[in-house]
Amino acid sequence: MNTSSELGLRDRKRIETRARLERAAVTLALRDGLALATVDAISEEAGVSPRTFFNYFDSKEDAVLGVRDLQLTSQTIRLHTVRADGSELVSSVVRLLLAVIAPMIGEADLREQRMDIVKTHPELLSRQLNQMTRMADELVAAVRTLVASDPDPSRLQTNPEMLLALCGSGVRIAIREWVAAGSTTPPEQLESRAASLVREVTKNIQ
Structure with missing residues (x-):
C-alpha cells in the first residue's frame, strides 16, 4: 500500500471515530442526561478509550456539539x-x-x-x-x-x-x-x- 493510500485510510478512520464519539455523546446526553454523559461513558459507548476521546475533543460538551x-x-x-x-x-x-x-x-x-x-x-x-x-x-x-x-x-x-x-x-x-x-x-x-x-x-x- 502506498503512502497516499495509508493517509487516506487513516483519515477515514479518524472521521469514523469522531462520528462515533459525537453520536455516542448525543445519545447518552439525551438518554441519561448531560451530567451522566461522562467522557468514560461516551468512550465506552463509542468503543474507544478515554485517551482516544481526548485526541478528538477537549470535553464532553464539545463532543455533544461536534x-x-x-x-x-x-x-x-x-x-x-x-x-x-x-x-x-x-x-x-x-x-x-x-x-x-x-x-x-x-x-x-x-x-x-x-x-x-x-x-x-x-x-x-x-x-x-x-x-x-x-x-x-x-x-x-x-x-x-x-x-x-x-x-x-x-x-x-x-x-x-x-x-x-x-x-x-x-x-x-x-x-x-x-x-x-x-x-x-x-x-x-x-x-x-x-x-x-x-x-x-x-x-x-x-
Missing part, C-alpha cells in the same frame, strides 16, 4: 471572499464564522437532537465562544484577508478585530434566537439574520 476547529487554509478563506456580485463584507465574515461552527448546526441527522440538548442546557452555546477564542489569531488573519479582497475601497480601512467581534456577536445572537424558536427554520437563514443584526447595530451607533 465542536471541531476548522483549518483556515487559503482555499477555505477564498470560499468566503467578498464577491463582485455585491456580497457584503459583513456577510462574508458571517459565512466564515458559520463555517467554523457548521458541525453543530449543519448535520441534519444530529442537528435536531443537539438542539434538544441545547434547549435544556443553553450554557452549551458558550462552547462556540471558546472555539472562536481558541481560533482568534487564525480568524483575525482570515478576516484581514476578506477585508483586503473587498472591492469597495471605502472599507479597506476596516479593523479586522472589531469586525470579527461584531460578526461573532451577531452569529451568537442569531443562533440563540434560532434555538429558542425551535430551530425549525433552515440553518441557512442564520446568515441573513446574523448579518442584519450586525448592520442594525452599526447603523444605530453611527
Whole structure:
C-alpha cells in the first residue's frame, strides 16, 4: 500500500471515530442526561478509550456539539471572499464564522437532537465562544484577508478585530434566537439574520 493510500485510510478512520464519539455523546446526553454523559461513558459507548476521546475533543460538551476547529487554509478563506456580485463584507465574515461552527448546526441527522440538548442546557452555546477564542489569531488573519479582497475601497480601512467581534456577536445572537424558536427554520437563514443584526447595530451607533 502506498503512502497516499495509508493517509487516506487513516483519515477515514479518524472521521469514523469522531462520528462515533459525537453520536455516542448525543445519545447518552439525551438518554441519561448531560451530567451522566461522562467522557468514560461516551468512550465506552463509542468503543474507544478515554485517551482516544481526548485526541478528538477537549470535553464532553464539545463532543455533544461536534465542536471541531476548522483549518483556515487559503482555499477555505477564498470560499468566503467578498464577491463582485455585491456580497457584503459583513456577510462574508458571517459565512466564515458559520463555517467554523457548521458541525453543530449543519448535520441534519444530529442537528435536531443537539438542539434538544441545547434547549435544556443553553450554557452549551458558550462552547462556540471558546472555539472562536481558541481560533482568534487564525480568524483575525482570515478576516484581514476578506477585508483586503473587498472591492469597495471605502472599507479597506476596516479593523479586522472589531469586525470579527461584531460578526461573532451577531452569529451568537442569531443562533440563540434560532434555538429558542425551535430551530425549525433552515440553518441557512442564520446568515441573513446574523448579518442584519450586525448592520442594525452599526447603523444605530453611527
